[in-house]
Amino acid sequence: MLTTLLAVVLAATQLTLPQPTGPLRVGTATAHLVDTSRPDPWVAAERHRELMVQVWYPARSVRGHQRADWVSPGVAAIVNPPDSGFTLPVTHGYVGAPPAPGRHPVLLYSPGFGVERTASTALVEDLAGHGYVVVTIDHPHDAGFVEFPDGRIALRDIPTPTSPEQEEQLLDKVLDVRVTDTRFVLSRLRELPAATAMDLSRIGMFGHSMGGATAAATMLVDRRIRAGLNLDGSFTGPVIEAGLNRPFLMLGSDTHGDEQDETWTRTWAKLRGPRYWLELTGSAHLSFSDYQVLFHQIGLPADQIEQTVGSIDGDRSVAIQRAYVRAFFDRHLRGRPGTLLNGPSPRYPEISFPAAAG
Incomplete structure (x- = not known):
């Protein structure tokens, strides 16, 4: 969905992601998983639910390994045809690099509704460079494009609701x-x-938009996830009333106050x-994705910039x-309390702790 928008507006330019800040080099690899216990929930003809995930991890060495592209070749061919005049980003992760020694905390990432697993690569690869193993999840037929190893590309195939009741039912199914x-x-x-390289006793989860709601909803029913984080997503499902008894962080734009997002x-x-x-402060919904930097690089008009990424x-x-x-x-999976979460910081005056948070 959003990658299609990029294809329409991009001028001749090389897009880049911010350099990771961690001391470790980053490896990455993809995996194709097949859940034979259920059919695909969106396409009845598909007998089994197939998923693509990507693992980002601290690497022992990257010598002899190539940097991974931002999206897979088949997806790139759709959103970036030869005559487009622009080049999609190259990540800072090296394909198939050997993992660094030791056991590292594991984080799962779920993207926004209609968006691919690559949407927050700048955040994901930075976490890997600081010693986390991050597993990003594509949700086929919910995401715009998901390419499988044999070259098949699953396109978005979500029904269009025609009433508020149908929309609510659809979102419930998407979350489930x-x-x-x-x-x-x-x-x-x-x-x-x-x-x-994974320490499976220390698992967290985060996501953007519907992915943030997914993190909360999964925590409610699965205690393997010890800590969760929602990046600017409205909550949905039973977690709103049931709550959680483990660490949770809500990081968003200023659209989630009392009168704007009751969830x-x-x-x-x-x-x-x-x-x-x-x-x-100054952010918008897509600020919590790679589009925060990419939309600036492609030179969108100022009004579109402010509307989408603030x-x-x-x-x-x-x-x-x-x-x-x-x-x-770091605080809740590594036992490093730090002070950044204790209140406003002069290093980051753009971050506020709303009065509603108490």
């Missing part, structure tokens, strides 16, 4: 499918690339573990998000 996808991935972590205030009241509500500088926004996401997981 994503939670089931995520729990299946959790059950297969030992089979993934770089599994030897944040309602869920906040039910969080019984360590809880954090942070807002990033008025904040793109690189600054990414740097702030990296710092706070890492601080949260």
Whole structure:
């Protein structure tokens, strides 16, 4: 969906992602998982649910390995035809590089509704460079494009609701499918690339938009996830009333106040573990994705920039998000308390702790 928008507006330019800040080099590898216990929930003709995941991890060495492209070749051919005049980003992860020694905390990532697993690569690869193994999940037929190893590309195939009731039912199904996808991935972590580098006693999850709602909903039903984080996503499903008793962070734009997104205030009241509500001044919904920097690079008109990724500088926004996401997981998966989450910081005046968070 959003990658298609890029294809329409991009001028002749090389797009880039911000350099990771961690001390470790980053490896990456993809895996194709097949859940034979269920058919695809969106396409009845597909007998089994197939998923693509990508693992990002600290690498022992990257010598002899190539940097991974931002999206797979088949997807790139769709969104970036030869005559487009632009080049999609190359990531800072090296394909198939050997993992660094030791066992590292594991983070699962779920993207927004209609978006691919690559949408927050700048944040994901930075976490890997700081010693996390991050598993990003594609949700086929929900995402715009998912390419499988044999070259098949699953396109978005979500029905269009025609009433508010149908829309609510659709979102409930989207969430349920994503939670089931995520729990299946959790059950297969030992089979993934770089599994030897994973500490499966320390698992967290984060996501953007519907992916953030997925993190919360999965935590509610699966105690393997010890800490969760929602990047600017409205909550949905039973977690709003049931709450959570483990650490959870809500990081968003200023659109989640009392009168703008009641799901944040309602869920906040039910969080019984360590809880954090942070807002990033000058941000908008897509600020919490790679589009925060890419839309600036392609020179979108100022009004479109502010509407989609806000008025904040793109690189600054990414740097702030990296710092706070890492601080949260460092505190609750690594036992490094730090001070960044204790209140406003002069290093990051753009981050506020709303009064509603109390």
